[in-house]
Amino acid sequence: MTTELQAAVHKLEGYLLAVAALKADGSSFSCCYLGEIPLENALSPLGVFLRIEKDRLQFYPPDTLTLSGLPTSLRQWLCSRRRIYEVDDTKEIDIRLFDGFVEEMNELLGRPEQWMLAGVGRAYLPPIDLGAIWDVYLFSARGHAYAVHCSWDS
Numbered sequence: 001m002t003t004e005l006q007a008a009v010h011k012l013e014g015y016l017l018a019v020a021a022l023k024a025d026g027s028s029f030s031c032c033y034l035g036e037i038p039l040e041n042a043l044s045p046l047g048v049f050l051r052i053e054k055d056r057l058q059f060y061p062p063d064t065l066t067l068s069g070l071p072t073s074l075r076q077w078l079c080s081r082r083r084i085y086e087v088d089d090t091k092e093i094d095i096r097l098f099d100g101f102v103e104e105m106n107e108l109l110g111r112p113e114q115w116m117l118a119g120v121g122r123a124y125l126p127p128i129d130l131g132a133i134w135d136v137y138l139f140s141a142r143g144h145a146y147a148v149h150c151s152w153d154s
Contacts (some may be wrong), residue, residue: 001033005144008108009033015104016148023093025081027152034145036137039114042138042145046118049147050136059138060117071115073139077150109146112139118147 001011010029016029034045040059047054078101079093105112116138134151 001035003097005033005109009146011108012101012104015057015101019078019093019097019101021099021125023081025152027077027150029077029151030149032147032149033082034147036144039116041146042116042147043118046136046138046147050149052120056120057118058120059137071117071137073117073135074148074150077135109144110141112141114140 011033016031020027020029032049034042034049037045043057043059044054047057050057058079075098078098081093081094118136118138133153137148137150139146139148
């Protein structure tokens with residue numbers, strides 16, 4: 001990975017950390033570079049990143065895409081609180097947060113050409129650091145594959 005790509009991934013990672021802090025609901029997010037590979041070949045490096053055997057991982061059809069080109073469920077991860085700490089704190093996070101993430105990603109890595117959702121079967125018990133609820137979104141941009149890991153744990 002070039003230093004330019006490494007810096008871009010770290011910048012997105014910082015953006016996602018800020019989103020998690022703003023949500024303050026137990027959500028955590030991370031972004032990783034999987035390589036200059038087709039998205040279909042990304043399960044092996046994803047398994048290394050998640051510390052899961054690659055043969056346990058599988059692709060799932062992506063959900064519907066938003067107008068900005070990102071999966072609808074990723075928007076929900078970034079903008080909806082999963083646990084409300086205070087009664088008055090029931091509003092969604094400002095949608096501009098999601099729009100800002102889209103702009104950052106497009107500027108730093110290029111507009112994603114393809115999205116996939118990856119996961120494991122229901123019978124699998126993931127390592128504790130993956131979170132109680134988690135999704136991994138894979139995307140490709142300019143011939144490189146990336147992953148966004150979203151998790152929640154109270």
